[in-house]
Amino acid sequence: xxxxxxxxxxxxxxxxxxxxxxAQCETEGSRLTEIASDCLDGLEDYDLRDVKDDDxxxxxxxxxxxxxxxxxxxxxxLLILVEGxxxxxxxxxxxxxxxxxxxxxxxxxxCEEEGRGPFWEMFRWLYRGTPMDEKVCRKLLADFDRWDxxxxxxxxMKFYDYYKMLRECFQFSASNGVVxxxxxRAESKESPRPEQVEELA
Amino acid sequence: xxxxxxxGKYVVFFGLKRxxxxxxxxxxxxxxxxxxxxxxxxxxxxxxxxxxxAKGLExxxxxxxxxxxxxTVFDGSLNFYVFLAKLAMLVEHDWRAENSTCRPGPFFExxxxxxxxxxxxxxxxxxxxxxxEDWETRADAAEDEAFMELYRKVGALISDxxxxxxxxxxxxxxxxxxxxxxxxxxSNGCGDDDQI
Numbered sequence: 001x002x003x004x005x006x007x008x009x010x011x012x013x014x015x016x017x018x019x020x021x022x023a024q025c026e027t028e029g030s031r032l033t034e035i036a037s038d039c040l041d042g043l044e045d046y047d048l049r050d051v052k053d054d055d056x057x058x059x060x061x062x063x064x065x066x067x068x069x070x071x072x073x074x075x076x077x078l079l080i081l082v083e084g085x086x087x088x089x090x091x092x093x094x095x096x097x098x099x100x101x102x103x104x105x106x107x108x109x110x111c112e113e114e115g116r117g118p119f120w121e122m123f124r125w126l127y128r129g130t131p132m133d134e135k136v137c138r139k140l141l142a143d144f145d146r147w148d149x150x151x152x153x154x155x156x157m158k159f160y161d162y163y164k165m166l167r168e169c170f171q172f173s174a175s176n177g178v179v180x181x182x183x184x185r186a187e188s189k190e191s192p193r194p195e196q197v198e199e200l201a
Numbered sequence: 202x203x204x205x206x207x208x209g210k211y212v213v214f215f216g217l218k219r220x221x222x223x224x225x226x227x228x229x230x231x232x233x234x235x236x237x238x239x240x241x242x243x244x245x246x247x248x249x250x251x252x253x254x255a256k257g258l259e260x261x262x263x264x265x266x267x268x269x270x271x272x273t274v275f276d277g278s279l280n281f282y283v284f285l286a287k288l289a290m291l292v293e294h295d296w297r298a299e300n301s302t303c304r305p306g307p308f309f310e311x312x313x314x315x316x317x318x319x320x321x322x323x324x325x326x327x328x329x330x331x332x333x334e335d336w337e338t339r340a341d342a343a344e345d346e347a348f349m350e351l352y353r354k355v356g357a358l359i360s361d362x363x364x365x366x367x368x369x370x371x372x373x374x375x376x377x378x379x380x381x382x383x384x385x386x387x388s389n390g391c392g393d394d395d396q397i
Contacts, residue, residue, distance in 0.1 A: 072327075072330075072331075075327065075331070076331050076334075079304070079331070084303045084304035085304070086304055086328065088324075089256065089257045089323075089324050154335055155335065155338045155339060156331075156334045156335045156337070156338075157337070157338055158334050159334065159335075
């Protein structure tokens with residue numbers, strides 16, 4: 001399974017109520033087929049029947065020859081949020097998500113709308129492939145707007161372009177939508193579980 | 202003025218794997234059969250007063266590598282030292298800055314220890330890469346082509362080093378910031394003058 005470098009933003013989706021059977025979604029002939037299969041698996045709690053071609057936006061995580069990755073973006077953003085605080089080296093993507101979210105949460109003293117911290121949900125869950133529902137998208141969109149001035153002020157164009165891209169992504173899904181980035185999800189599926197390693201040995 | 206040039210090159214090692222802990226004998230650097238020095242083994246050198254430089258690596262430990270990339274920034278002229286001096290001026294580098302627990306100022310590791318024989322870890326390289334990106338627009342605004350050429354070259358080198366470890370393989374500076382003396386662009390400021 002190949003790693004996905006796309007962040008998918010969808011709108012016109014409904015979150016399935018708990019206990020309801022999974023809705024059959026016909027993807028043939030629709031742009032939904034462009035979504036990586038492991039990403040669709042992650043969206044099993046969502047009803048995608050009404051998603052039209054215009055309701056899907058794909059954002060390249062690593063655009064062009066001059067790559068700027070989600071990890072680099074988040075680490076730079078962290079330096080803005082918690083000034084001078086650097087991330088310790090960590091062993092995998094999951095630990096990285098936890099570490100960065102924990103630093104933000106522990107800093108505390110955020111305004112009420114920022115909840116556990118600005119961008120906290122994005123740091124903690126997005127890279128893991130957890131879908132961000134419309135409520136989370138709206139919260140993150142507000143975070144992006146609130147921190148826009150600071151993000152622009154460091155004059156790092158690569159960073160700020162990425163910032164604008166993500167803002168647009170969450171804006172796209174802020175109403176009846178969902179954003180998913182199955183990067184680490186695909187990665188974690190690729191690596192065999194410990195018991196399988198033993199079997200191979 | 203006599204000019205001493207710290208000739209050397211930068212090397213980035215990739216695919217590092219620890220083979221022996223610090224204190225292992227030098228024989229671990231040799232081939233067990235031929236007794237020759239193994240090309241793909243290095244012993245990590247740190248900066249005693251600045252352990253953060255090699256963060257994530259075991260100083261004194263022996264590591265093997267799978268790939269390397271060499272980059273010569275020293276072309277027989279003073280260009281590289283001029284680049285460092287201009288970089289320091291651009292960011293208004295604090296020459297007095299010492300090892301602190303906070304995040305160091307922009308390019309601190311490169312300016313202060315970049316001409317020392319030591320291994321710079323990917324952790325520090327990631328910090329420097331942010332510095333290069335943060336300052337690129339302002340560096341470009343100076344419209345100094347020679348400076349920007351080295352800015353991009355060293356930036357790319359640092360970017361590579363985020364996936365490996367960077368080493369200055371050359372004659373080290375006798376003391377930090379000695380490049381100022383060579384270029385004459387930056388006064389010793391608070392350094393030597395204070396001691397008089």
